[in-house]
Amino acid sequence: MAGSGERSRDELLEEYLKAAVQVTLEAGQIIREALTSEKRVQTKSSAADLVTETDQLVENLIISTLSNKFPSHRFIGEESVAAGEKCILTDDPTWIIDPIDGTCNFVHGTPVVAVSIGLSVKKELELGVIYSCVEEKLYTGRKGHGAFCNGQKLQASTQTDLSKALILTELGSIRDPVAVKMLFNNMERLLKVPAHGIRIVGSAALDLCHVAAGDVDAFYQFGLHCWDMAAAAVIVGEAGGIMIDTAGGPLDLMSRRVVAAGTLEMAYQIVKELQPVAYERDDSTEDTSHSLCK
Numbered sequence: 001m002a003g004s005g006e007r008s009r010d011e012l013l014e015e016y017l018k019a020a021v022q023v024t025l026e027a028g029q030i031i032r033e034a035l036t037s038e039k040r041v042q043t044k045s046s047a048a049d050l051v052t053e054t055d056q057l058v059e060n061l062i063i064s065t066l067s068n069k070f071p072s073h074r075f076i077g078e079e080s081v082a083a084g085e086k087c088i089l090t091d092d093p094t095w096i097i098d099p100i101d102g103t104c105n106f107v108h109g110t111p112v113v114a115v116s117i118g119l120s121v122k123k124e125l126e127l128g129v130i131y132s133c134v135e136e137k138l139y140t141g142r143k144g145h146g147a148f149c150n151g152q153k154l155q156a157s158t159q160t161d162l163s164k165a166l167i168l169t170e171l172g173s174i175r176d177p178v179a180v181k182m183l184f185n186n187m188e189r190l191l192k193v194p195a196h197g198i199r200i201v202g203s204a205a206l207d208l209c210h211v212a213a214g215d216v217d218a219f220y221q222f223g224l225h226c227w228d229m230a231a232a233a234v235i236v237g238e239a240g241g242i243m244i245d246t247a248g249g250p251l252d253l254m255s256r257r258v259v260a261a262g263t264l265e266m267a268y269q270i271v272k273e274l275q276p277v278a279y280e281r282d283d284s285t286e287d288t289s290h291s292l293c294k
């Protein structure tokens with residue numbers, strides 16, 4: 001039990017959640033105000049993998065704010081990794097940050113953009129905050145304490161039949177013809193079941209918030225990153241949903257692939273239909289660029 005001077009683990013996690021919410025709302029306002037302004041756009045792993053000065057500014061704001069409050073914490077940020085920082089998870093409290101999820105939407109002024117901040121402690125995802133900046137919907141989840149959207153408790157879908165499912169996915173920023181063909185093949189296989197429908201909104205984090213809210217039945221993607229999934233893994237789990245690997249095993253945060261659903265039965269039916277698209281892991285240190293999608 002913590003002494004009177006020390007805070008309990010529960011109190012610390014509450015403090016971490018509060019700090020994440022505060023900086024997320026601040027970041028969301030910056031993004032909302034910049035949505036329709038002139039942007040300096042650069043590309044990363046492909047001509048469709050975009051980054052703007054707002055992504056970088058927001059990530060710096062989040063990291064500087066949280067590291068000032070919690071100097072012993074570590075950070076995995078999408079744009080810091082793009083600038084060469086390592087994407088390695090240790091036992092230390094680690095914030096996993098996507099400053100703008102939906103940057104392509106942001107570049108085009110499409111109002112489907114989010115900030116996503118997850119926290120891992122001893123390699124366990126403990127809390128997540130995702131802010132849909134234009135809708136002003138704040139999704140939060142803390143392990144063992146439920147998931148909420150603007151304070152309303154979230155409950156994932158109870159649908160167990162793939163032929164009655166509305167599914168979300170994302171195509172990512174890969175434009176290699178073979179990989180694109182494989183991505184469409186997966187959609188075709190699901191539509192042949194037939195699933196009710198497939199939708200693409202351009203933000204994996206917001207897709208996963210829809211799974212947590214129960215207004216879609218499932219989401220899957222090959223090619224997303226740990227920062228797209230970290231916060232959402234807590235929010236979906238706390239809403240009674242499930243996030244697993246596309247091969248059916250437990251979620252592997254660094255694997256670049258995921259199936260999320262309101263029920264395990266739904267997730268397994270999707271796993272059965274999917275053909276794998278191999279991407280280089282987020283934490284990969286070998287040079288596998290010749291054989292895997294980036």
Ligand SMILES: O=P([O-])([O-])O[C@@H]1[C@@H](O)[C@H](O)[C@@H](O)[C@H](O)[C@@H]1O
Nearest residue numbers: 100101102103170172173203204
């Ligand atoms: O880059 P970003 O906007 O943070 O994240 C986006 C992901 O949320 C989405 O799943 C993927 O399809 C896009 O290519 C992009 O990676």
Ligand SMILES: [Mg+2]
Nearest residue numbers: 098101102228
């Ligand atoms: Mg993202």
Ligand SMILES: [Mg+2]
Nearest residue numbers: 078098100101
């Ligand atoms: Mg991003």
